[in-house]
Amino acid sequence: MASVNHSVVMSTTHDKLINSxxxxxxxxxxxxxxxxxxxxxxxxxxxxFGGSGFDMKVLKSNENSVLWEVIAGPDEWIGTRVNFDxxxxxxxxxxxxxxxxxxxxxxFHHHCSMKWATFLLSLKDYLEKGxxxxxxxxx
Amino acid sequence: MASVNHSVVMSTTHDKLINSxxxxxxxxxxxxxxxxxxxxxxxxxxxxFGGSGFDMKVLKSNENSVLWEVIAGPDEWIGTRVNFDxxxxxxxxxxxxxxxxxxxxxxFHHHCSMKWATFLLSLKDYLEKGxxxxxxxxx
Numbered sequence: 001m002a003s004v005n006h007s008v009v010m011s012t013t014h015d016k017l018i019n020s021x022x023x024x025x026x027x028x029x030x031x032x033x034x035x036x037x038x039x040x041x042x043x044x045x046x047x048x049f050g051g052s053g054f055d056m057k058v059l060k061s062n063e064n065s066v067l068w069e070v071i072a073g074p075d076e077w078i079g080t081r082v083n084f085d086x087x088x089x090x091x092x093x094x095x096x097x098x099x100x101x102x103x104x105x106x107x108f109h110h111h112c113s114m115k116w117a118t119f120l121l122s123l124k125d126y127l128e129k130g131x132x133x134x135x136x137x138x139x
Numbered sequence: 140m141a142s143v144n145h146s147v148v149m150s151t152t153h154d155k156l157i158n159s160x161x162x163x164x165x166x167x168x169x170x171x172x173x174x175x176x177x178x179x180x181x182x183x184x185x186x187x188f189g190g191s192g193f194d195m196k197v198l199k200s201n202e203n204s205v206l207w208e209v210i211a212g213p214d215e216w217i218g219t220r221v222n223f224d225x226x227x228x229x230x231x232x233x234x235x236x237x238x239x240x241x242x243x244x245x246x247f248h249h250h251c252s253m254k255w256a257t258f259l260l261s262l263k264d265y266l267e268k269g270x271x272x273x274x275x276x277x278x
Binding site: 002003005006007008096098105107109110113114117121 | 143146147235236246250256260
């Protein structure tokens with residue numbers, strides 16, 4: 001099994017970060033503008049990127065942690081899990097990100113690791129500067 | 140064992156990318172300005188970041204691939220390996236990066252994965268725009 005792991009420090013509040021991970025408006029501000037569905041536990045969020053994309057079932061959502069399971073999307077993503085953990089940090093908050101359950105360290109795994117990094121930096125910019133670069137603005 | 144894997148497409152030539160990975164001038168343009176030593180196979184490159192840093196023994200260096208082993212630095216890095224593979228791509232070249240041999244997916248592993256991503260984007264900017272953000276300009 002392989003994972004993608006990242007952490008990023010953000011000069012923002014715990015509440016604002018959680019809001020960015022648990023609302024359609026928040027998620028569409030840093031990952032993809034094509035975000036729909038419901039962010040409640042047990043419901044499904046649909047993320048699209050010009051047609052293709054991912055459906056995530058929300059397994060957990062509280063003030064410190066958000067966990068999704070991929071139920072539709074590319075084969076390599078099906079059944080994997082995406083986890084966000086938030087902790088306090090002297091500069092604001094630190095986000096620990098983990099996309100777990102990859103079967104192998106494939107070329108797509110390499111690609112997605114870099115893309116997750118750039119989207120998490122988009123999240124940081126959204127919270128610190130007011131504007132992220134969600135798809136299709138991700139360049 | 141855990142790894143950090145990334146890929147990034149760059150609008151540049153194969154030769155320019157290899158030069159950025161196999162010369163002190165190249166390496167100091169995107170990773171850290173505090174780069175010294177020798178990039179020949181069997182020799183050691185010293186990368187410093189305001190005092191601390193890493194010593195890398197060059198295990199392989201050819202036109203398609205560069206492989207280093209960490210022989211000094213933080214405990215979690217000792218014995219790990221850093222690999223760069225270059226392939227042609229319709230937009231120029233694609234770099235496959237792998238930092239392998241981590242004992243666990245620690246907090247430091249999360250941190251380093253994100254830092255590698257930002258430094259690889261610095262490498263992309265250096266080659267595409269003429270200026271990267273090597274330490275201490277990495278923000």
